[in-house]
Amino acid sequence: MAELTEEQARVTQPHEQDAPAATPAPEPEDTRAPTVVVDDLHIVYRVYGAASSAEKGNAANALLRLIRRQGRPQMREVHAVKGVTFVARHGDAIGVIGRNGSGKSTLLRAIAGLLPPHKGSVFTDGQPSLLGVNAALMRELTGERNIVLGCYAMGMTPAQVRERYDEIVEFSGIGDFVQFPMSTYSSGMGARLRFAIASAKTHNVLLIDEALATGDRDFKRKSQERIHQMRKEAGTVFLVAHNLDVIEETCNRVIWLHKGKIKMDGDPATVLAAYNA
Numbered sequence: 001m002a003e004l005t006e007e008q009a010r011v012t013q014p015h016e017q018d019a020p021a022a023t024p025a026p027e028p029e030d031t032r033a034p035t036v037v038v039d040d041l042h043i044v045y046r047v048y049g050a051a052s053s054a055e056k057g058n059a060a061n062a063l064l065r066l067i068r069r070q071g072r073p074q075m076r077e078v079h080a081v082k083g084v085t086f087v088a089r090h091g092d093a094i095g096v097i098g099r100n101g102s103g104k105s106t107l108l109r110a111i112a113g114l115l116p117p118h119k120g121s122v123f124t125d126g127q128p129s130l131l132g133v134n135a136a137l138m139r140e141l142t143g144e145r146n147i148v149l150g151c152y153a154m155g156m157t158p159a160q161v162r163e164r165y166d167e168i169v170e171f172s173g174i175g176d177f178v179q180f181p182m183s184t185y186s187s188g189m190g191a192r193l194r195f196a197i198a199s200a201k202t203h204n205v206l207l208i209d210e211a212l213a214t215g216d217r218d219f220k221r222k223s224q225e226r227i228h229q230m231r232k233e234a235g236t237v238f239l240v241a242h243n244l245d246v247i248e249e250t251c252n253r254v255i256w257l258h259k260g261k262i263k264m265d266g267d268p269a270t271v272l273a274a275y276n277a
């Protein structure tokens with residue numbers, strides 16, 4: 001992953017791929033600075049030892065292979081993201097929607113620099129932070145330790161951590177559980193603590209993968225306000241959520257992925273209406 005060059009920063013507006021033909025209205029030029037440029041991105045997973053569908057999950061076939069001394073079945077490829085191109089800008093909150101397996105999490109992980117492109121490229125302004133339901137907090141450590149370590153991992157100083165600590169605990173709503181190991185938390189409590197930690201710092205690019213899905217109503221409202229605040233501070237937020245109400249209330253733009261390609265990219269009302277149709 002590379003920083004934006006001036007030339008990339010001049011890349012024009014995002015566009016629709018494979019979208020139904022629509023009358024293109026001339027858009028006013030967007031002068032906000034780009035934060036993420038995704039250019040013809042392809043991500044391919046290689047799955048070693050994957051069986052063909054005829055062999056899958058069958059103990060008799062596995063035994064036969066053992067008896068015949070056959071090696072493991074061949075490597076297979078999953079082409080999860082297929083030529084995605086768009087530009088995100090300062091102040092954007094972009095919802096990424098699509099069916100199961102359409103490539104949403106893969107796209108976010110690629111933007112975070114966790115997956116190498118098979119083809120194409122991703123340019124970002126600064127280091128993006130990925131906040132997922134599986135974000136790496138340590139289950140055997142207390143919430144308190146995880147807050148401190150998580151903040152250090154995001155580059156905060158000890159003084160900044162001390163300054164923000166109470167607010168993080170308060171925001172997460174985990175109360176006295178902060179003194180207990182995270183292994184004693186419900187999945188919702190863990191997700192709330194992850195969001196509270198990640199949003200304690202201003203990110204140029206924050207990628208949120210379903211982290212809001214497990215919170216209750218009150219936490220959803222608080223986290224939406226936090227996302228609005230981050231947008232005002234001129235960051236860019238990407239949000240993957242199956243709950244379309246969260247997307248509609250939080251985002252100013254929606255990218256609809258279908259089988260690894262952008263099916264539609266535009267304002268939430270238009271894209272969600274097409275998605276629900």
Ligand SMILES: Nc1ncnc2c1ncn2[C@@H]1O[C@H](COP(=O)(O)OP(=O)(O)OP(=O)(O)O)[C@@H](O)[C@H]1O
Pocket residue numbers: 045046047078079080098099100101102103104105106107
């Ligand atoms: N680690 C992996 N190894 C191999 N294939 C993977 C891996 N992760 C995802 N895939 C495949 O890539 C495709 C896209 O998966 P991805 O998780 O990005 O979709 P998604 O839209 O986020 O799905 P969901 O809504 O279910 O979370 C799917 O076909 C999935 O099976």
